[in-house]
Amino acid sequence: MAVHDVGIRHLRAFLAVADTLSFSQAALQLGTNQSSLTRSIRRLEEMLNTRLFNRTTRHVSLSESGERLRDDLVVLLPRLETALVPDTTETTLRLGFSWLLPDGWVQAAIARFEEETGVGVDLVHRDERLAGVDRETVDVALVRGRPTANGMHVVEVDSEPCVAAVLRTSPLAAHPRLRWADLADHPLVLNACTGSVGVEDWPEGHRPRKTVTCHNFDECLELVAMGKGIGLIPELVLRRQLHPAVRFIPIAGAPDVPLNLVHPIHGTHPLARRFTTLATATKAAGYGTPALRRSVA
Known part of the structure; x- marks a missing residue:
């Protein structure tokens, strides 16, 4: 065994025995049994290649090596344990998006x-093809369409049909439902960046x-409102x-447009995959659009 195999549980076990000088009392303090505690101490001594306690049937005392280790760990172990506990008051997950967020399931997933994590979610609007996830300005991005991005983990969570955005004074606005043939003679407002x-x-x-051509959702709506063409939204x-x-x-x-959650494969936020998994499960559980879609069909 080597020093790098030493775990925090071994060090906690050592300090408990060093503090009480009793294996039975230390085991009670740690909520374990005496035989398991004895094995932990023995493994620690083997890994450090030194005796930490002098033991007889009636007496336990620290060896010289044990005293040195105790003095060091009394200071170092609490600092190590504190360093390993995330400060959730300052930790957030940045969720990027370029268009409207879907109804229901996204909000439920964020909540x-x-x-569950104590980590807040910051919503970040980015007028970029991948909503900033490829530039590391967000941690996870909600991206519509079929994104192609090297080094990115892409999970399709949902899909959405498109509708036509038309000027209210246009003859097209009188139709309850349109056909592709109705739109062919009208200019298309094409969102070249995030469409x-x-x-x-x-x-x-x-x-x-x-x-x-336009470059974001707001520009698309305003161009339609100006009578410059129709949009697909x-x-x-x-x-x-x-x-x-x-x-x-x-x-x-x-056509149905895929709705994806995207985050980097490497160097990602430690909770990015968890958010993606949880959001996928939340959508699969029935939150969000199905009932609403029936209401507008």
């Missing part, structure tokens, strides 16, 4: 995560002949009043 749907997602024969906008000049209308046969 559950904060309750999840491109011209290639439209059916052959109905693709728009003109596009107007996640369907959760049907449940929110986002712009007085824009109406959101379902599209027959609209």
Whole structure:
């Protein structure tokens, strides 16, 4: 055995016996049995290659090596244990997003995560393709579409149909539901930075002949409101009043857009994977969109 095999439990066991000079009292203090405590002390002595206690059937005393180790550990072990306990008052997980957060399950997952870990979640809006996770400005990102990013762990949690965003005064706004053919003659407001749907997602024969480029969700809405074209937006906008000049209308046969949680494979926040796993489980448990989708279908 080597020194690097020494564990905190061995050191705690040693200090308990050094303090009480009794294996039975130390075992009671640690909530263990005497035979297990004796094995821990014996392993520690083997790893350090020295005798720490002088033992007889009636008496236990510290050896010279034991006294030196006790004097050092009385100072060092509490500091080590404190260093290994995270200061949750200053620790947060940064969750990046570029578009609207989905209804229900994200909020439930955040609340559950904060309750279980004591770590707060900071929401960070980033107008970037990967919402800042590739630049390390966030720890986990909620990304729509099919992101391709080396060194990233991508988990598809949900998917969302698209709806059309149209000017309220446009003839299209009179339709309760649109077809791709209805949209083909209208310019497409294309979110080139954080958009999840491109011209290639439209059916052959109905693709728009003109596009107007923007770089984020707000610009997309404002361009639609100015009559510059139509936009394709996640369907959760049907449940929110986002712009007085824009109406959101379902599209027959609209493609489902994947909704992913993304975090780095290496060098990630220690709780990033836990958040992703918990959020996936929360969505699978039925929080969020299914009932709401039925209400707007």
